[in-house]
Amino acid sequence: MVRDSRQVKGGTSLDKKVAFDEDRCKGCELCIEACPKEIIHLAEHFNSKGFHPATVTAEDQAKCTTCLLCARMCPDTVIEIFRPDRVAR
Amino acid sequence: MVRDSRQVKGGTSLDKKVAFDEDRCKGCELCIEACPKEIIHLAEHFNSKGFHPATVTAEDQAKCTTCLLCARMCPDTVIEIFRPDRVAR
Amino acid sequence: MTDLECVFAGFGGQGVMMMGQLLTYAAGMVEGKKVSYMPSYGPEMRGGTANCTVVIAAESVGSPVVTDPDAAVVMNQPSLEKFEPTVREGGVLIVNSSLIGLKAKRNDIRVVYVPANEIAVELGNDRVANMVALGALVEATEVVKLDSIVESLKKALPPHRHNLIPLNKTALDRGAEIVRRHAKEQVKD
């Protein structure tokens, strides 16, 4: 696997493994269905399109195994996944 | 097999086993190809459509086994086959 | 004037089409006026805005497509933005203030803010917000009697749902009430 070495904008790499592009999210819950860690849920608030966007709490980020399953299931490419450098190696 | 008991028009049943409706014939020779007895040939004369029609000489009629092969191959239903009554039974 | 051209607009699922159909039925079937109902339809299946148009006339309905309505009911913000500018001078705009934070900009039309969802929740059923708004519209335009809407509900709902009629009637009334109050307030101004 060749790695993408770009930095995560707006956040350190260690505290965020799974990032949601909120305004793209349609609240379909397919990521929730997919996550083996059961850490994704829909937020209370609405996004600009009127959907409750999917999210992972800051604490739960740690539980994320970066297994990619949520991202792979997301129909709207809302999700990006980051892996601590040592893990990716 | 249920038999058709209609009489042959214009000929006694015994001297003609294979009859050609000459004006329908297009001289394609498929009956000739089919006849195991090799008794069919194209006549010298033309029929009304301008073809040399297929025929069997009076003598050769006797050689006909009424095997139906010629009739079955004829694309223009030119041929009728007659079988002496005792044979058909 | 009994002639009225009216637009109902909101999210799909807010019962916008139902409002239009009930008004059409009430005016046309119950009160015997000439009516036409025209839904907007588009390629999107879910999400997006939905709207419909009702035209009520004493004599005969001309164009069923309306670009400058006498009245509009807007149930969400995109609808406010889209339809406020189209209402005819002197017309009526019913705004669902439960979901719309903005205020209307026009002052040549009568704008009534109706907290439809809040009232509906108060009445115990979120889904009658549309009835609250419809009640307001009917009261503001006086195009049909409120009773005719109730009558129409009887036709629209299957018999085993007729138990919901009182609730809907209350919702209609609450909407109408807001308009009456609004009218008084305006008199005060």
Place this chain on the structure above:
Amino acid sequence: MTDLECVFAGFGGQGVMMMGQLLTYAAGMVEGKKVSYMPSYGPEMRGGTANCTVVIAAESVGSPVVTDPDAAVVMNQPSLEKFEPTVREGGVLIVNSSLIGLKAKRNDIRVVYVPANEIAVELGNDRVANMVALGALVEATEVVKLDSIVESLKKALPPHRHNLIPLNKTALDRGAEIVRRHAKEQVKD
């Protein structure tokens, strides 16, 4: 008159289209007249009659479809029956008497009987019967020079078949000869 409308007709396989094309080529390409050639075509693939029409004009060709030709060449009996009545008063009819037992009925046209197949067989090749008939037509109408037809043959035949040209030329001449003889006979009459 150099303008001529001519029909060639016969069984498929009698070289009827070839006659038409050679005449067209001779008139148009060799002698520089205006020409058009129009085959008849139909749904039947084999058998049946084939015919084509050639129009030759000094100036310009109008309709390429001809219903009352100045001349007709009929190579078999059905063609005689079909085209004899269509020939224009004073026109020419070339009849292939080898295959047609009947006589033409018209007496307001010039009818020339040409035993085309017999002559062709005499010349050693059944397939030049059409050239015999064409020679007759050309002689009778004088629409092109016989040499132009020979010229056209050079273009029509592939080089390795040019050995056939003398035979074809003879066939053309034999056809022309019959017409010349016929003309003399008529003078005698």
Place this chain on the structure above:
Amino acid sequence: MAEQILMKGNEAIAEAAIRAGCRFFAGYPITPQNEIPEYMAKRLFEVGGTFIQAESEVSAINMVYGAAGAGTRAMTSSSSPGISLKQEGISYMAGAELPALVVNMVRAGPGLGGIQPAQGDYFQATKGGGHGDYRLLVFVPASVQETIDLAGQAFELAERYRNPVMILGDAVLGQMMEPVVLPEPADLAKIPQKTWATTGTGGTRRPNVINSLYLDAELCEKHNYKLQEKYRQMAEREVRYEEIGLDDAEIVLTAYGTSARVAISAMKRARSEGIKVGMIRPITAWPFPYEPFRKTSERVKAFLDIEMSAGQMIEDVRLAVQDRAPIFFFNRMGGMVPTPKAVLEEIRRIDHSVKGDKLGGRLGV
């Protein structure tokens, strides 16, 4: 019964067809007419008929060909691109003299275009989108009730003339709801026997053949003369139109279908401003009502043709009016519906111009 109900145009057309004895429907989904097949899918089996969602519009029209040839009242519906695909089949049905109803709920074109209402298929319907010389009886209703009435008559006329009938509507007509009265269902037993239908000889008659092939040009011409004579009769007998306020009219609007509804609104407003406006509304687009235009053209000051197209019916209007009066044109395209307001403005402009002011309108010719 005479009970009024509120019905969507698409469903109304379907129910009306069934009541008129339609027992076969084949179609393919396309917006904005999907309610027609959907309604048929529910209702047709209930009355012992057949609904088929065909694999394509091409197949659908040919299924209708088969069903109609077998003697059944049959119908198909679609919208613009789908109707284009049916052109070969429609030409075949006209050629083979088969009765059927074809509905086109026109949307914006050309190509995939859009799904909003338009009137860009007038030429296709009236002049012949398919090949060869044939004509359809083309109804252009302007309300749901009129759609019902015409759908009812469509089958009868189709059978009388042995010719396909088209209802040319648009997305507005298909989608809008209006109160209507449905007719009583037809008594199927009273529909005239079709002695020409292919139902099997039963061993008692010579075979019937449904066909449009005439390899012999003379026979083909004879067949064409027969068809033309039929079209002449249709043109003589089946012209329909509505005249509104022509008595004192100085400006005559003309429009059909949804445009006509808009025109009526505009006319009312104009009359209330004192402008003498009348209207001729074709109800059959073919045969076109040339005569009322011709008659009126002698005494009015101008015509205003309103279309949701680049100008198609206007050719028929011009053929009728000739040079006897100016013909103005107002249009929208691509799914846009003209507004009464805009038409009113056009009327005002024409009014000024015919009253001697500078010519302000767009001249159609």
Place this chain on the structure above:
Amino acid sequence: MAEQILMKGNEAIAEAAIRAGCRFFAGYPITPQNEIPEYMAKRLFEVGGTFIQAESEVSAINMVYGAAGAGTRAMTSSSSPGISLKQEGISYMAGAELPALVVNMVRAGPGLGGIQPAQGDYFQATKGGGHGDYRLLVFVPASVQETIDLAGQAFELAERYRNPVMILGDAVLGQMMEPVVLPEPADLAKIPQKTWATTGTGGTRRPNVINSLYLDAELCEKHNYKLQEKYRQMAEREVRYEEIGLDDAEIVLTAYGTSARVAISAMKRARSEGIKVGMIRPITAWPFPYEPFRKTSERVKAFLDIEMSAGQMIEDVRLAVQDRAPIFFFNRMGGMVPTPKAVLEEIRRIDHSVKGDKLGGRLGV
């Protein structure tokens, strides 16, 4: 290279197209135009092009859509029923503004009809057989040489206007042979680059899209106005026709294609009898040459329109001539070609009638 050769119309059109740079042909066999695909099958691969026998006419026109969208000069041909099947695709190409050549060698209709020559597809070609408001540039050549010349220009004009061009011939034009001079093959390198074509972005530009869908009605309308403006320009610039002997003409014949050839023969005979006959021969059926008719109509005594149809072009003639002169009509149908003799008789009748005798001809209106 001005060498004359004898060529069949169908083969001439194919060779002319190839010389004009056509490198893609998709078609489906149908009489009487089979020589076109057959010629293409032989020749196109030789010049590095592609011939495909498509599974149907529908598929063929859509292959041409793809090829044209990819920037290749592309063409299809068929005859009446097959052209009907292409109507959706033609509307799509017009909507997506794709250049291509479509040839229709018209045969008798409607339906399966017959394989003999006819002119019953004039309406389809000129008014729009497909859905929506679009126009084709329609050439109606009357000789093999003219066919070659127009086929040569077709691609250039198609690309200039980004619009399909149709050559509307008939079985006579396709089957007959005449001496012709072929043009030099076009230099492919000199054909203007199509910056809009989908050839892959190469990573250097934004993606190109070939499309006719406009879900937003306002955009769809805008697109339609753009198309209409283009058609207006075409109508202004591309009208072609031939005038013969109009100087002193009292009776003006009009006809296109094969009918025009017949008319010319009749005209010659009539002139030799001293009748002053002239002719207007449209070379573009769309845009139609209204102007010469309008001009002539002021000073001639009558028009005689000759068609191999029930009367289609006559509507355009009437639109041009209006009431200014009587328009007579002579036609054959179903594969029959009018004879010069019959036309001559018609001319004689009209001559009598315009000279004050009783009206003898059939009035077209």
Place this chain on the structure above:
Amino acid sequence: MSVKVFERPKALSDVIFHYCPGCTHGVIHRLVAEAIDELGVQGKTIGVASVGCSVLAYNYFNVDFQQAAHGRAPAVATGIKRCLPDRTVFTYQGDGDLASIGTAEIVHAAMRGENITVIFVNNAIYGMTGGQMAPTTLIGQSTTTSPGGRKPERAGRPIRMSEMLSQLEGAAYIARVSTHNAAQVARAKQAIKKAFQAQADKKGFAMVEVLSTCPTNWGMTPREALKWLEENMLPVYPLGELKTEPGLPEPSAVKTTVPTREVKTE
């Protein structure tokens, strides 16, 4: 006294076919007519003629007929059969008609399990229009639109419709037979009869692909054409029953209501 053991079937009209000499369309017509005779369904049969050399089939059968647009016979037959479910409806289609322009129609009639009988005459060419390539044309076979022979890289490889349609659940009976000799013609007859019987038994879609000659466009004598068919087409189009719904009678058990004039010959 003798007995007539072979004569023209009654379901065939008493006219002369327009087919070229030796064209096996004529043989196939006779077999269809024999099947109609033997099943006694002449009075309730409606045929659908396609566009191809057999376009005039409506003149050749003594039954009601509809002439269908090119490729659309299965759609037309569907319209008829759904309206008249107790009638016998069959289509007669060439390979251009069925395997090219009419691909969608035949596939979907089979998918729907439309209860009709399809006679599919595969002669590997477009006969009527003068010998263009068909989808069934063999690799290397020269036609007017595949001059020098069909090349797979330009025009693909022959389509085997029977194999393809056998994949569909609605297809009840699919067989491929041939006409290149009398024994095969007899087998073809049995298959055709079975395909009509399947319809009588309401089994669903039944099709018989009949390999046929086109001496004219193949450029051969009729006898050469039979040989060419046998040698070249059989390897590409193997004969046999490709699909039979359980419950379809064995050929011998097919009920016969009119005298059969056939004898077993093989």
Place this chain on the structure above:
Amino acid sequence: MSVKVFERPKALSDVIFHYCPGCTHGVIHRLVAEAIDELGVQGKTIGVASVGCSVLAYNYFNVDFQQAAHGRAPAVATGIKRCLPDRTVFTYQGDGDLASIGTAEIVHAAMRGENITVIFVNNAIYGMTGGQMAPTTLIGQSTTTSPGGRKPERAGRPIRMSEMLSQLEGAAYIARVSTHNAAQVARAKQAIKKAFQAQADKKGFAMVEVLSTCPTNWGMTPREALKWLEENMLPVYPLGELKTEPGLPEPSAVKTTVPTREVKTE
């Protein structure tokens, strides 16, 4: 420091899809874009959008596109590919588009062995037009034109296009995959990539049938829809590679020219 291991592929435009929430059209779009990225063919790819919910695909991919008439995408793709044989041409078609109106076009593109890649999205329904029956609709499945469920006697049984097209010699690669969970999505990706690779290798016609959901017209939540697909569609539409030309690379051997952002998860 951390590494981005999953992001939006470059061949996807930066716009929001119009698809309904949870519609797996979006997933399939991403997979196609990933394949294009990984094979490094973005600059030479031309897509063909069909008519269906994916009609706007031309807005979603960062490559040249043509929008084709309903069902005709394979014909349009043929026109493009024959003129530009070194470009990568793919169609993206729904089941109404490919298996109904476009039957003839897909069959014949496969027959010709047209060197294109077809992405066939089978959601057992007509999504765009509001939920009518498709030829792929399951028996008993309720749609607006099969109210009360599809009945075989009226509308036949579901068509299996992959099985049918596999019968054609021109078809080089045919696979059926699904989107009902992440593991299947990963497999789908491999199949799609292979279908593009087949084109690069000039193998001929390649098609991947992707089972997809239509929560809106199925009347379910997106999560219910995944389950419904798994439970109901898989038995009728078994997954797997139905046809692979020898010589097609194993998925792992597919050449990769841009960084792959995928990891093996199963």
